[in-house]
Amino acid sequence: MMNPSATTPPSTADVALLAFGNGAELAARDLYAVAAGLSAFSDEEQAVLVGFHDHHRAAAQALAGLVGSDAPNVREDAVYNAFRSRLEGTDKSAIYDALRELENTLVATHTTLVGTLDGTAGSALIASVITTQARHAAVLALVAGRALNDALVNSATALTPGAN
Template identity: 40%
Template sequence: LYTRAANASKDEMKTIAELFGAHHRAAAQSLTGLLGRKAPTARNEKFYAAQSAKAGEGSAKELAAHMASLENALVATHINVLSQLRGIDGASLVASIIPIEARQAAVLVQMSGSSSLDDIMALDAEASIDPETYPA
């Protein structure tokens, strides 16, 4: 999704999308390394299809707002997942990813021009990505 955002952007938003996309690739590689053969090797096509149009069009502010909402959804999702993990290695890795996503969301909210506390702190249960809606 960040690749689509970078391709649809220029200037500061393009740079941010490329950087944040690299962060997500690094997190995915770390999770894959931990999970080994059990790790999924393809993106979730249903989720990608639902999000890709908004990630590839609009003004820089609109792209930033959409990507901020996705980052906040990832934070909420990872907090939820963290409470379900039993192993220390997996829990430590997921816990290390959460503040990066939260910081990225904060940057994107600022880039979107929003000053709404609801945008900045969008971490309620509804923000979490539902595995029933987007099964692996």
């Protein structure tokens, strides 16, 4: 029987990429907090938005745990600012569309990270986050009354660390 071994710490390059992912997840968390606070949504809709908020918080925490003491644990303001102005008013479909675009952007970004990271631990963690966010995007498309194709197709462009 083999004893469990410690995971090899992420490389310096991976730390920077995982830290970017951590910040992007914190931005998503904060955006869902804004959306959940809007009076346009019913209690049930707010509960779903809070659930999505919690998923992004958990993803950020998991990334921070992998990075360790080098994790910035600060939201990526470029991500937050790109979507914040679209989370206002009473047009729920427009707000859901903005959140779906956010989710699809994170899926595209994290998919790129999986192919870029050196370590398997970081890639595995990011890959596990992608599936949840893709499901978020599909749900958001459907509750916004969009076509099935909108729920299934992701044409978002990945974010680039340091370029946003």
